[in-house]
Amino acid sequence: MARQLKQIAIYGKGGIGKSTTTSNISAALAEAGYKVMQFGADPKADSTNTLRGGEYIPSVLDLLAERRRVDAYEAIFEGFGGIYCVEAGGPQPGVGCAGRGIITAVELLKQQRVFEELNIDIVIYDVLGDVVCGGFAVPVREGIAEHVFTVSSSDFMAIYAANNLFRGIERFSNSGGALLGGIIANSINTEFQREIIDDFAARTDTPIVQYVPRSLTVTQAELSGRTTIEAAPHSAQADVYRQLAKRIAEHADSKVPTPLNPQQLREWSARWADHLVAAERAEAERNREVA
Amino acid sequence: MAILALKSRPTEITPDADKSGPIELVRYVCAIGAMQSAAAIPRVVPITHCGPGCADKQYMNLAFYNGFQGSGYGGGPVVPSTNASQREVIFGGADRLRELIDSSQTVLDADLFVVLTGCIPDLVGDDVGSVVRDFQKKGVPIVYAETGGFRGNNFTGHEAVTQAIIEQYLGPWDGVREQGLVNLWSLLPYQNTFWRGDLEEIKRLLESIGLKVNVLFGPDSAGLGEWRSIPRAQFNLVLSPWLGLSTAKLLEARYDQPYLHIPVLPIGARQSGEFLRKVAEFAGLAAGPVEQVIAREETRYYNYIDGFTDFYSEYWWGLPARFAVIGDSAYNLALTKFLVTQLGLIPAKQIVTEDPPVEHREAIREQFRAIDHDVSVEIEFAEDSYLIHDAIRKADFGHKPPIIFGTTWERDLVKEMKGSLIEVGFPASYEVVLSRSYVGYRGALSLLERIYSTVVSHSA
Ligand SMILES: Nc1ncnc2c1ncn2[C@@H]1O[C@H](COP(=O)(O)OP(=O)(O)OP(=O)(O)O)[C@@H](O)[C@H]1O
Ligand code: SF4
Ligand SMILES: [Mg+2]
Numbered sequence: 113m114a115r116q117l118k119q120i121a122i123y124g125k126g127g128i129g130k131s132t133t134t135s136n137i138s139a140a141l142a143e144a145g146y147k148v149m150q151f152g153a154d155p156k157a158d159s160t161n162t163l164r165g166g167e168y169i170p171s172v173l174d175l176l177a178e179r180r181r182v183d184a185y186e187a188i189f190e191g192f193g194g195i196y197c198v199e200a201g202g203p204q205p206g207v208g209c210a211g212r213g214i215i216t217a218v219e220l221l222k223q224q225r226v227f228e229e230l231n232i233d234i235v236i237y238d239v240l241g242d243v244v245c246g247g248f249a250v251p252v253r254e255g256i257a258e259h260v261f262t263v264s265s266s267d268f269m270a271i272y273a274a275n276n277l278f279r280g281i282e283r284f285s286n287s288g289g290a291l292l293g294g295i296i297a298n299s300i301n302t303e304f305q306r307e308i309i310d311d312f313a314a315r316t317d318t319p320i321v322q323y324v325p326r327s328l329t330v331t332q333a334e335l336s337g338r339t340t341i342e343a344a345p346h347s348a349q350a351d352v353y354r355q356l357a358k359r360i361a362e363h364a365d366s367k368v369p370t371p372l373n374p375q376q377l378r379e380w381s382a383r384w385a386d387h388l389v390a391a392e393r394a395e396a397e398r399n400r401e402v403a
Numbered sequence: 404m405a406i407l408a409l410k411s412r413p414t415e416i417t418p419d420a421d422k423s424g425p426i427e428l429v430r431y432v433c434a435i436g437a438m439q440s441a442a443a444i445p446r447v448v449p450i451t452h453c454g455p456g457c458a459d460k461q462y463m464n465l466a467f468y469n470g471f472q473g474s475g476y477g478g479g480p481v482v483p484s485t486n487a488s489q490r491e492v493i494f495g496g497a498d499r500l501r502e503l504i505d506s507s508q509t510v511l512d513a514d515l516f517v518v519l520t521g522c523i524p525d526l527v528g529d530d531v532g533s534v535v536r537d538f539q540k541k542g543v544p545i546v547y548a549e550t551g552g553f554r555g556n557n558f559t560g561h562e563a564v565t566q567a568i569i570e571q572y573l574g575p576w577d578g579v580r581e582q583g584l585v586n587l588w589s590l591l592p593y594q595n596t597f598w599r600g601d602l603e604e605i606k607r608l609l610e611s612i613g614l615k616v617n618v619l620f621g622p623d624s625a626g627l628g629e630w631r632s633i634p635r636a637q638f639n640l641v642l643s644p645w646l647g648l649s650t651a652k653l654l655e656a657r658y659d660q661p662y663l664h665i666p667v668l669p670i671g672a673r674q675s676g677e678f679l680r681k682v683a684e685f686a687g688l689a690a691g692p693v694e695q696v697i698a699r700e701e702t703r704y705y706n707y708i709d710g711f712t713d714f715y716s717e718y719w720w721g722l723p724a725r726f727a728v729i730g731d732s733a734y735n736l737a738l739t740k741f742l743v744t745q746l747g748l749i750p751a752k753q754i755v756t757e758d759p760p761v762e763h764r765e766a767i768r769e770q771f772r773a774i775d776h777d778v779s780v781e782i783e784f785a786e787d788s789y790l791i792h793d794a795i796r797k798a799d800f801g802h803k804p805p806i807i808f809g810t811t812w813e814r815d816l817v818k819e820m821k822g823s824l825i826e827v828g829f830p831a832s833y834e835v836v837l838s839r840s841y842v843g844y845r846g847a848l849s850l851l852e853r854i855y856s857t858v859v860s861h862s863a
Binding site: 169170181183185186187188189190196209211212215245246247249250253254255284287288289 | 407408409410411495526527528529530532533534536537761
């Protein structure tokens with residue numbers, strides 16, 4: 113009996129921690145007994161590295177560059193905990209069409225019915241920074257991922273990217289595409305950072321699935337080519353990822369996002385900027401008094 | 404950690420033969436040419452989402468300069484197109500497509516619209532599915548197929564269109580099978596110049612043994628009513644070397660419907676009899692009445708052949724002995740079988756030109772290797788006419804002038820070789836074809852007429 117397949121896409125600003133978070137979710141899910149596939153939808157093809165000791169694997173498009181036909185299984189590699197790792201890959205920077213590459217790679221696995229054959233429970237797409245063109249929106253179309261999560265820190269640029277993503281999802285959601293699952297708040301260490309991201313979440317009526325602190329454990333694990341789950345299974349950070357993974361596995365109901373419009377977003381960030389300046393001034397004031 | 408793919412690639416990867424070079428004198432069109440497959444279904448209208456020229460080129464090549472078949476009810480110049488250009492490339496063409504579908508509904512009277520995409524939307528990743536699904540939800544009979552030229556040729560496109568209709572238009576089904584009803588998947592409409600007459604003859608043959616036929620394409624189809632009854636049929640009959648097989652497999656998976664695959668289109672009495680017996684057995688028909696039908700057909704057939712033998716025995720010295728066929732696997736195989744087993748001609752060169760998917764190639768080769776108990780033919784797959792003509796020139800035709808079954812592209816070559824040419828495939832630009840057929844009992848007689856009229860008038 114085929115299991116019910118759950119497909120999830122993780123989006124967010126470049127460098128914000130999508131691949132790190134995704135790989136840790138995958139690792140935690142595998143640890144909990146799920147059959148997981150992580151699909152790197154990014155021409156850099158580095159999404160799944162920490163699941164395989166830091167090693168690169170040939171991407172679907174590397175194989176396709178050699179041959180007109182590719183057996184999808186030639187592009188699937190087993191990583192930590194039996195996680196199936198796939199990298200879509202793409203052309204060299206500055207040439208060709210990366211968007212078309214993503215579409216081709218996603219289609220290839222779908223056509224060859226790999227998910228069904230491998231009896232996968234959860235597929236997680238780790239998608240490149242911004243939804244720059246139609247190609248990178250493929251994972252949120254009808255019939256691919258059902259739930260989108262965005263990784264965001266409290267930096268304004270990351271929040272802008274998240275808000276943009278909401279707009280993209282809103283567009284596709286009318287036509288049966290994926291819905292928004294929530295925000296994974298990454299690198300949240302101070303009360304102030306938490307307030308900012310909480311406020312954005314409240315304004316857009318979006319749940320925060322998990323707060324993930326910025327932690328040296330993550331860096332150390334990454335340097336050893338591993339996820340935190342694998343390298344530091346008993347750390348507090350690993351438990352944070354486990355909790356996140358559990359919420360994602362149990363997550364059922366996503367919703368149509370309600371993004372801020374550009375004007376609202378500008379006003380919102382301006383208010384926080386003022387707040388920030390006031391806070392810094394108060395802090396400087398305090399320091400002077402101490403001195 | 405050892406990094407191994409779930410399935411390892413062969414260590415020695417021989418790069419694919421470089422197929423990126425130009426092709427001289429093409430023998431098929433691009434995938435969006437399957438707009439004519441949609442148009443081949445009565446009262447179905449294709450809508451193309453592509454750049455300017457894509458649709459016109461397909462139609463002119465397939466339906467005009469190929470037997471002058473004409474556009475049909477909804478094909479050719481009727482086909483609405485988004486005429487996508489720079490704007491649609493940069494901003495996406497979904498809105499333009501939505502607008503076009505909307506207005507097409509107002510202006511055109513169709514039972515079903517089939518949206519076909521060209522390279523532009525497929526490359527930039529327009530979510531055509533979501534646009535079409537919006538209309539489907541409103542109850543508009545419409546489906547879509549992605550047929551950008553980089554995805555393949557019109558054979559690929561045809562399967563995409565067929566399967567789009569099955570998957571998007573036919574719902575789930577759990578009724579009772581109608582014994583004796585059969586879905587026919589055979590020649591590629593319009594690409595095969597004689598498809599209309601041929602499907603008519605195949606249908607006639609199947610009906611003569613008591614079957615009811617969903618012929619699905621062409622003037623003998625009842626249109627969408629037939630398509631809706633596809634799941635009800637007792638079985639699918641795939642009558643071609645490979646085209647239609649994936650559709651039959653889809654139907655098997657979707658509706659648990661069995662299929663019979665007969666790679667050789669029957670031409671002449673021997674093959675037609677064998678064909679009818681095979682189908683009858685699969686359908687579970689009693690042998691007696693089927694044999695009666697065959698006997699009746701053969702009496703008529705051999706009556707004509709009898710008259711023909713006077714000519715044949717008188718002119719034998721001037722008639723060609725060796726032949727070559729350049730064409731799609733379906734006709735190539737059928738003609739070679741007929742010419743070898745029933746006319747005793749000697750195959751000199753058989754070139755298959757439609758670029759069949761690699762996974763079917765070995766099976767096609769095997770069919771040719773078993774042409775007769777004592778005749779085995781090694782075929783070539785080629786698409787570039789320069790290479791094809793080169794191969795024909797080098798073939799051994801003995802001392803007599805060759806007879807070549809090919810296309811208009813072989814005109815000059817055949818003149819140079821002082822042979823005879825029978826135009827049997829795309830493009831046949833010096834043939835006007837209405838209902839002529841070359842298959843079955845009746846088609847075989849037309850084919851004989853054609854062959855020997857050409858030969859006997861050669862020196863006139
Ligand atoms: N919670 C965290 N604690 C410590 N370091 C982190 C954390 N999250 C991410 N990082 C670090 O941030 C860097 C960027 O992360 P990652 O590669 O996961 O981002 P990304 O969003 O996938 O980037 P890209 O858009 O380039 O693919 C990495 O070095 C990673 O180790
Ligand atoms: S190959 Fe592409 S651009 Fe050319 S005719 Fe076909 S669909 Fe149009
Ligand atoms: Mg990444």
